[in-house]
Amino acid sequence: MRTILQFIYKQHNLILFLLIEIFCLAITIKNNDYQNAVGFSIIEEFSGSIHKIYHSVYRFINTVDENKKLAHENAFLKAKLLNIANINENNIIYKDTYDLIPTNIVFANVFSSNNYIIINKGKNDSIEADMGVICPTGVVGIVKNVSPNFATVIPIINVNAHISARIKTNQYFGTTNWDGKDFKYINLADIPYHVKLKKGDTVITSGFSTIFPEGIEIGIIENFDFNEGNDFYNIVVRLSTEFNKINHVYVVRHKKKNEFKQIENEIKNVR
């Protein structure tokens, strides 16, 4: 017993070091449990409020630019509205199922491989986990954690983010993934190689879940090739969203999400 105590006393630095490192590794590997364990939303609320102070200064400096962008978007939306009135009633379904909640980004980290974004609306504004986030130019990401006044968004340029995407011209669909290198490009997987592709084809969301409405732009095909012996293309997509510039975003709320979930669960029960 005494020797053990002596050993601990002698090596207390090493033991402290190892304990801290194991703690850090555990948090990093089991990152989902950690958020529940240490009350992640409290931390998020705290860091969010500090990011907000910084953001208010930043926004003040960029007001002119932002106003221009918003004016452009307004014009674009008005034009779209006029078009809808002219075409047919089918388009109105879109309007009924989805709500857009406008928010601002208070903090965006887009230069590492595990990127994330914090927005300044949370549970109090009826934002929940697994809602889609879009901006005027395209898809941004999916809400992951929600605290009363803030929410964390996992952007599509995160190595863990995968969303279902469709090529607009031929309707084939696949999954996006990101290799963690360049925030301007993502990859599109699972497109079989008998499909004819063109550089410059538009890639849009498939609408196969309640997260994103169908037809939100993701980007355009920059390049594609396929390896011998592989049935699928490697497609590089240039994102339409400029992640180093985004500020105003919209959270997409599906009004009939519960109904959708219910049907999904029923299918699982039948199996």
Add this chain to the structure above:
Amino acid sequence: MYVNIFQHIIRFFVLVVVQIYVLNNILFLNIINPYIYIYFILLLPFETPNFILIILSFILGFTVDLFTCSYAIHAFATTFIGYIRPFVLKLYSPFDGYDKNTKPTIEFYDIYWWLKYAFTITFIHHSILFLLETFHLHNLFHTTVKALISTILTVILITLLQYFFHKSKSKK
């Protein structure tokens, strides 16, 4: 003595704020991301007890993690360099050891010593950080190049900081 502690605390907060709001938003040539907050650990006095060094390193890393939602990868890397700092100091120690009343700066030791010391610790920190960030080995070459170039930039930045805040004092 108290003034010193105060200086360290101020340095801690300034470095963390600069790191989160300025340097994390700059990405040179798509791969270079300097992490200058470890300058705080480099400048802690020689006589800091090892376990305090480890705990301070952990607190520094964890603070950065909280604000960048990166789980605990910064904490892991900083704790590691906190632990190995005494060994690195021993490795590069001058012939007669470190004098009392001196600090690990270019004010007391020459630029070669500072570069060796800063480069070793920064490179270890950046390698661990980038490896943990990607969390797999198949981009190993990319990660190593990224770590190496980022290390060089970090060392340049913190050496400039040294010239700004420490060299000027010694001239007086």
